[in-house]
Amino acid sequence: IMDGNGRWARKRGLPKIAGHRAGVKAAEGVIKAAKEAGVRMLTLYTFSTENWKRPEEEVAALFKMLEGYIDKEEPKLHKNNIRFMAIGRIDELPASLKEKIRRVSASTRGHSSLTVSLALNYGGRQEIVDAARHAALEVKAGRLRPDQIDEAVFSGYLYTKGLPDPDLLIRTSGELRISNFLLWQLSYSEIYVTKKFWPEFKKEDLLKALDDYRNRERRFGG
Ligand code: IPE
Ligand code: IPE
Ligand code: MG
Numbered sequence: 613i614m615d616g617n618g619r620w621a622r623k624r625g626l627p628k629i630a631g632h633r634a635g636v637k638a639a640e641g642v643i644k645a646a647k648e649a650g651v652r653m654l655t656l657y658t659f660s661t662e663n664w665k666r667p668e669e670e671v672a673a674l675f676k677m678l679e680g681y682i683d684k685e686e687p688k689l690h691k692n693n694i695r696f697m698a699i700g701r702i703d704e705l706p707a708s709l710k711e712k713i714r715r716v717s718a719s720t721r722g723h724s725s726l727t728v729s730l731a732l733n734y735g736g737r738q739e740i741v742d743a744a745r746h747a748a749l750e751v752k753a754g755r756l757r758p759d760q761i762d763e764a765v766f767s768g769y770l771y772t773k774g775l776p777d778p779d780l781l782i783r784t785s786g787e788l789r790i791s792n793f794l795l796w797q798l799s800y801s802e803i804y805v806t807k808k809f810w811p812e813f814k815k816e817d818l819l820k821a822l823d824d825y826r827n828r829e830r831r832f833g834g
Pocket of ligand 2: 613614615616657658659660663787789791
C-alpha cells in the first residue's frame with residue numbers, strides 16, 4: 613500500500629502532485645529491487661475505488677502520470693522479463709489509460725521473472741461483489757451449481773484469479789489499516805507497517821521488510 617505521497621510533499625512545502633511524482637519514482641525503484649530480491653509477485657495499490665473522492669485535478673494528474681509511467685516502463689518490462697497486469701474496475705478508467713493497460717498487459721503476458729500488478733480503481737469489497745455477481749450469472753446460465761461454490765471456485769471469480777495470495781503486506785506512512793485492499797486475499801498475509809512515506813521507501817526498506825518477514829512464524833490457525 614503506497615501511502616504518504618501527500619504528507620511527503622507537505623513536509624517539503626511542495627504541491628501534492630510533486631508527492632505523487634516522487635511516488636512513481638519510488639515504485640520504479642521498488643519494482644527493480646523486488647526483482648533483484650527474487651520476489652515473484654508484487655501488487656501495488658495505486659488507486660482505490662474511494663480515491664475518486666479526491667479533487668478532480670489530483671485524480672486527472674494521477675491518471676496522466678500513470679500513462680506516462682506505463683509508456684516509460686514498457687521497454688524495461690521487456691528487458692527484465694517482467695509481466696505487467698492491472699486489477700480493479702479497469703473499464704471505468706479513462707479510455708487512453710485503459711488502452712495502454714490492455715496493450716502492455718498483452719505484450720508482457722509471457723514474461724515470467726516478476727509479475728507487477730497495479731491495483732487501479734480497485735476496492736476489495738467491490739471485487740467480492742463483482743465475483744458474486746459473476747458466479748450468480750454462471751448459476752443462472754446453468755454453468756455452475758450453487759453447491760459447487762467453495763473457496764477455490766469463488767477465488768476463480770476474483771480479479772486475482774490464478775494468482776497466489778500475498779505472503780506479505782507492506783504499508784508505508786504508518787497507517788494501521790487495510791483501506792479496502794485485497795480483503796479476501798490478505799486473510800493470512802503477514803503485515804508490515806513502516807512510518808516512512810512512500811516516496812522515501814527504497815531498496816533497503818524493502819529488504820528490511822523481507823528480512824522481517826523471514827522471521828515470522830506463520831501458523832494459519834494451526
Ligand atoms: C498515496 O498517497 C497515493 C494514493 C492514494 C493515490 P496519499 O495521496 O494518500 O498521501 P497521504 O496519505 O495524503 O500522505
Ligand atoms: C490507500 O491509501 C490507497 C492507495 C494507496 C492507493 P489512502 O490514502 O487512500 O487510504 P486512507 O484514506 O488513508 O485509508
Ligand atoms: Mg493516504
